[in-house]
Amino acid sequence: MHTPAPEPQATPRLGGRLAVAIFVFSLIAFVTESQLTQYVQTNLGYRQPFFLFYCVHSSFTIIFPLHLLYLLATTHHTAVSLFKGLTIALTNQLDPSQQSTHFPKRKFLRLTLALTVGITCPALLWFAAISLASVSDVTAIWNTNAFFAYLISVKLFKLRWEPRRLLAVSLATLGVTIVVYGGSTSSAHDEKDVVSTTATFSFKPSAPLVGNLLTLVASFGYGLYQVLYKIYAALPSDPEVSSERLYQQIPEEEEGIVGTLTGSRGAIPEDAVYPPPFGFHPNLLTSMMGFFTLVLLWIPIPMLHYSGAETFRLPPNGTTVMAITGIAFSGVIFNAGFMVLLGVWGPIIVSVGNLLTIVLMVISDIIFGAGLEALTIWSLLGSGIIVLAFTVLAYDMFTKRSS
Numbered sequence: 001m002h003t004p005a006p007e008p009q010a011t012p013r014l015g016g017r018l019a020v021a022i023f024v025f026s027l028i029a030f031v032t033e034s035q036l037t038q039y040v041q042t043n044l045g046y047r048q049p050f051f052l053f054y055c056v057h058s059s060f061t062i063i064f065p066l067h068l069l070y071l072l073a074t075t076h077h078t079a080v081s082l083f084k085g086l087t088i089a090l091t092n093q094l095d096p097s098q099q100s101t102h103f104p105k106r107k108f109l110r111l112t113l114a115l116t117v118g119i120t121c122p123a124l125l126w127f128a129a130i131s132l133a134s135v136s137d138v139t140a141i142w143n144t145n146a147f148f149a150y151l152i153s154v155k156l157f158k159l160r161w162e163p164r165r166l167l168a169v170s171l172a173t174l175g176v177t178i179v180v181y182g183g184s185t186s187s188a189h190d191e192k193d194v195v196s197t198t199a200t201f202s203f204k205p206s207a208p209l210v211g212n213l214l215t216l217v218a219s220f221g222y223g224l225y226q227v228l229y230k231i232y233a234a235l236p237s238d239p240e241v242s243s244e245r246l247y248q249q250i251p252e253e254e255e256g257i258v259g260t261l262t263g264s265r266g267a268i269p270e271d272a273v274y275p276p277p278f279g280f281h282p283n284l285l286t287s288m289m290g291f292f293t294l295v296l297l298w299i300p301i302p303m304l305h306y307s308g309a310e311t312f313r314l315p316p317n318g319t320t321v322m323a324i325t326g327i328a329f330s331g332v333i334f335n336a337g338f339m340v341l342l343g344v345w346g347p348i349i350v351s352v353g354n355l356l357t358i359v360l361m362v363i364s365d366i367i368f369g370a371g372l373e374a375l376t377i378w379s380l381l382g383s384g385i386i387v388l389a390f391t392v393l394a395y396d397m398f399t400k401r402s403s
Contacts, residue, residue: 018278019344023353026337031360033330040323050310052327053123054297059328060290063336067283077273085273086280089235112288115233118225119289120297125218132211141215143176143358146351148223156227164396172352172389179358179382226342226351234343235281282339349393356390359383 040046071082087103095104150169304310315321341350
C-alpha cells in the first residue's frame, strides 16, 4: 500500500472549513495588497507599476518551498515521498496514455509557461488600460470576468443556462457597476477605489475608448484563463472535477480521453504520498509561474526605461522597501489561495467570490481612509447585491453537492 495523505491535508469537501478559511484569508490578503499598493504610489510617491507587478508575481516562487517545509514540519512524510506522489499525479494528468513512468517534462513546461502567459497577459493589459481610461470604467469592465467565466463555461461545453447561476453572476456584475459608477459620481474620493488582480493606480484618462477595449480583452482573457486552468491544470481528484462532469479535459486525437487517476502504470509505489496533500499541486504550478516571471519578465524593464514608458528607479528608502515587501507577501497569499480554490470551487464561484473584495475595500476605506464619508448609498446597495450574488452561488454549490 502507498502512503495516503494525512487526513487534515486531504482534499476537502467543496464546502469544507479549510477551503472557506483559505477563501477568507485570500480576500483579506487582496485588500491588504491593494491598500499597500495605493499607499506606495500615493503617499510614498513610488509609481512603478510594471516593476511592482514583476515583484509581486516573481514572489510566487516561494509558495511551493514554503508549503513543502510546512508539510515536512507537521507530518511524518519525507520530501522524497511527497515528490513521488506529486510526480505520479502530474504524470497521470499530463500523459495518461503513456505506459512508462517517465515524467513528461516537456508537457509540464508547456503547461506552466501557458499558465504564466495566461495570468500575465490580462494583468499587463490592465496596467496599460489604467493609464488610458478612467478608474471607474476599468474597474467595472475588469470585474465582468465573473460573467465571462460563466459564459465561456456554458459555450465551451454546450451546457444549458442555469437560471440561478446566471442570476448570481448578473447580480454580481450589477453590484460592481453600482459601487464603481455610483461612488464616482458622489465624490472624488472614490477615484481611488480600484480593484484589480495586482495593484491599484489612478491616472488621468488619455484614450478612454482604447483603455476600455483593452480592459474588455483583459477581462475576457482572465475569465478564459480561469476556465482553462480548471480543465487542463486542476487534478482530476479535485472536488469540483471529480464531482461534476462540467470540467473535463478536451482530448487530443492521439491521446484519447483522460484515463483514471492511476492510469495504466500499475500499482502506486509504497512510499508515495498519493493523492498529493491539499494545495500541494496548485502551489507547485503557482511557484513555477513565479519562477518564469522572475527569469523572463525582467527583460521588459530596461526596454520600458529606455523608451521612457516607465523610467526605472529603485525604492528610495526602507519604508518603501517594506511596503513593497508587504505587497508581495499579501500577493503570494492571495494568488496561492486563488489557485487552490480554482480547483476546489471552480472558476464561476471563485470569480464571483473575489468580487467580495470590493465590499471589503469599502469597509477598509471607512476604517483606514476617509471614515464614514467613504460610505454612500451606492456603496451600500452595490455591496449588498454582491454579497447576495455570492450567497446565491454558495447555496447552489452546497445544495448541489449535498444531493
